Amino acid sequence: MMEIPYTVAVRRDTGLTNGKIGIWLFLASEVMLFGALFASYILIRAGAPSWPRGDSILNVPLATFNTIVLISSSITMVMAWASLMRGRFGTFRIYMGGTILLGFVFLVVKYFEYSHKFHDGLFPSSNNFLAIYFTLTGLHMLHVLGGMAVNAYFWGPGAKLWKTNPVWFTNRVENSGLFWHFVDLVWIFLFPTLYLL
């Protein structure tokens, strides 16, 4: 396999690795994706004769709990990366495992929220508030799942790289963390928009 320059070391004049630029570009496109969805939400809500308050339909305490869960997972994600920076692979495993676990807790809570809505006969087709709610949180959940899959890879089989190229491994975990923080940030926008306004 031919080697591509600047996968591990930074290029002098840009000060960046390829992966770092790549992940930021990806996040830029994600901003456009969620930006378009939020814009659609605003347009549909602005055109609606009446719009329910989020807390009259959705479970605010559960969502608050989930917000705390996701923010905590962002903290453990940073700690996982910081552990690698200090060369402590054992602590990395613990924090990364914690991040994945918190992601899982988030999904479980979301599962109960969803099934409760379905049980009450509230579906995406019921009205546009629920349509927006299910589509946006559903897409966000897919992102949580994607982030968990990548993190699980670095926790498990991907961690082999630590032995052969610790710098590269640390960079990759950092990039995965950037994505995880983004997913967290999307939720921080979703929570007030859907549940509180």
Add this chain to the structure above:
Amino acid sequence: MSHPGATAPPTPHVPHGSHHEEELGFWRKYVFSVDHKVIGIQYAITGMLFLLFGFSLMMLMRWQLAYPGSALPLLGSMLGEVRMPGGIMQPDFYNELGAMHGTIMVFLGVVPLAVGGFGNFVVPLQIGAPDMAFPRLNMASYWFFFLGGVTMLASFFVPGGAAQGGWTSYPPLAILLGTGQTWWLIGMIFLITSSLLGAINFITTTIQLRAKGLTYFRFPFFVWAQFVTAFLLLLAFPPLEAAAVLQLMDRLAGTSFFLPTGLVVSGQVLTNAGGGNPILWQHLFWFLAHPEVYVLILPGMGIVAEIVANNTRKPLWGYRPMVYSLLFLGFMSFIVWAHHMFMTGMGTGMAAFFQTTTMIISIPSVVILTALIMSLWGGSIRFTTPMLFALGFLPMFGIGGLTGLPLGFNISDIPLHDTYYVIGHFHYVVAPGTIFALFAGVYYWYPKATGRLMNETLGRIHFFGSFVCMNVIFMPMFFIGLAGVSRRLFDGGASYAFAQPVLHLNVVSSWGAWILALFQIPFIFNFFWSAWKGAKAGDNPWDATTIEWAAPSPPPHGNFLKAPEAYRGPYEYSVPGAAKDFTPQYEA
């Protein structure tokens, strides 16, 4: 700073060449390859096949337009009793062909060839890189594109056939259509994913893997064009992805994002929750699809700029203003989208804004075109086949661009909207415009990809035949459109009294299209024959200055035998006092 990446010693920019390469098997080398050149060729060939397929769909439509209601000889009866009973085209089939012609030409033909094909093959070579920054991502992006293509093709065989709502898939119609539309949306999501991965890769590669000494203003214009294109793809496609997700929800989960309250279909009020907004789709769609127009044209302009400089043997006239125009064009393309929507009743304030931005965006396009034409002045022009196509591009794109101005004005758009005039306008931009530029690129870089030149005589037959036919096809459309004939009519206007004086032009246009197909045969033959029998090219057959010509033809995995370095700007032709009329960028 304790960042481990920052403290590590920088890797010297030396591509690790092919010499210590173990031999790859057939599948890894030609099918699941991570080499940007192989992926580029895969994209190019797949793209060209789709262009041919999309063109065939259109040739079928042209039969119905020229001779509405008459049985298509020979082929007609082969297309089945549902679509063409007794060889007579049914309206649903016509709509299927229309929607899929647009979709295939734009998303599966031109963009994959221009960006996936030429971008992948040429950009890393022109910046002196050993490969793309993320080779495996590159492979993934090709295979996502391939999956999207397969999904689109498969949709012809689902019950009810492929999508019939036009390439724009406007709701509520698109939501009420059959299963084909769902396949279309899923296919689009694959294609968007592919473009997104590709765009990330292109931008990163261009920023990071530039050869030593290759500063931004030493980039060939083609690299600039691809760089700006990649940003358009990166930022404009996600909103369409969002829109596709919302339309999928409308179709599959019964939501009403795009369905208004109280919608009546065939005399029945729909039971949907309602409250949606069909115009929302148009905004999201055109937020992509206007930048997409520049995705279609910018790589073409880049190719033409390379070929014009090379064949006039002089530097591009106004390289820097061209680059600034390109950047401005890229930025402006995000704020002109609603000029496609003057007829939606979005309000005069909005219309005034968008017609102003539309007039502004025509300025950088004109700057680039003018610079290219001025570049011809005083050059000792070599009329090679690539140059013929490049020269054909200039007036054709000019006609396409100028006929767009009346559509950009709110007031003159109203009578012209959705008529054949619009079809004529954007086909001049894309068909004898972009596609000519792409042909020029194929003839120009073919020797780099295969080590052999394409035949010039066949190239000339291909060019002159296509040039005449393109005008025979599209020029009449302006007159048909000015007469007020809608572009959506299944019979080409035959059932309307006002259209009678221009109906004969449909016949002219159709014969132009069918003869155009004949003139592609020399190209197809040339393309395959030259790969084995063409004249040996050598590394730099066109006496060009840019870095791709420093690599062997065809370049090995890893591209360059020795890491190239850029010592000067890209177009140092006919430098006074130099021994030869070109001074390559890569020679000290």
